[in-house]
Amino acid sequence: MWPVYVVQVFTGAKSFKANPVIGSPLLNRLGLHVARVIVAAMVARFRYLCLSPLAEAGHRKNYLRDGFIVLRDYLPEAEFHALKSEVNALQGEVRQCVQGDTLTQRILLTDNVLKAMPTCQRMLWSKKLLGLFKFTSAKNSNPIFYVQNIKSNVVDDAADPQRTLHSDTFHATMKAWLFLEEVSDRNGPFTYVPGSHRLTLKRLKWEYQNSIQGSVLPNSYGARGSLRVNESDLATLGLPSPKAFNVPANTLVIANTNGFHRRGEAKEVSSRMEIWAYSRTNPFNPFPGFGLRWYTQLSHLAIQKYLARQDRIAEAKGMKASWHRVGENALHEMPVSSRSEKSPRKLPEVA
């Protein structure tokens, strides 16, 4: 495996635990992790520059300064209403991941699924929005889109690891949410530390210290390359307090999740339905890409093949894959929770 471990140093591979080269305390003492962070940041800067004609100056400025953009009333009212109707009627392969007390359920928006969702397709494929996504992800290809529902407080006695402040990975990466319902402390707002995506000397020092512990970091997600940060450390890092995005429905949030973020606390047994986008790339490849249509279709196929393979591996062990299939109606139902319900109930349509 050693040749593979070495090659992975030049990819987005991030786990200190899974890769003894990336996780080597000696190499990280010598600056391997920090060098990867710096080179990835320089490459991302170059790619932002290449793709800057695709996004408005104001959006570019806000994103590079804060690490996020918030666009309220994103769709005209009639279109937003039509989009919600399409989501309410959506059936398809639902995949679910259980993390602590939270369920994340998704339907992948392939070209085929989008055929039945003309408003959604028009919005996601609009030149303006795709341009913004391409700039913010520093990658000249479409993100992967899902309809996603996050159901909080539905599994007993476990803490959701996504509620801890963290950086997804060591390089710039884009995630976006078009919220289909109001987001508040009731259903857990996305929470972000403004400016925490910027590579400062203090952040570099923090990355360095974490990388030396690497595979033995106390938090298992941290050891796998998604570093956790204490809120008390933010001041040391020269960062402000986290900002919770309590926003009305029809708000689009785009964030660089290299910055520190978390899923905010949800006070109730609740759900949060959204269109979710995700884009990540090899952080060491300076070429933004050619924006070829078949690349996205190939990515969808690769995701489906990967998930099917994970299903088979888990099945052979008598287990469920992390992202396992659930009923086609699952997105629109609240699961049984001993905290709340005795039987599944249909969720009200996204109003």
Ligand SMILES: [Fe+2]
């Ligand atoms: Fe995250």
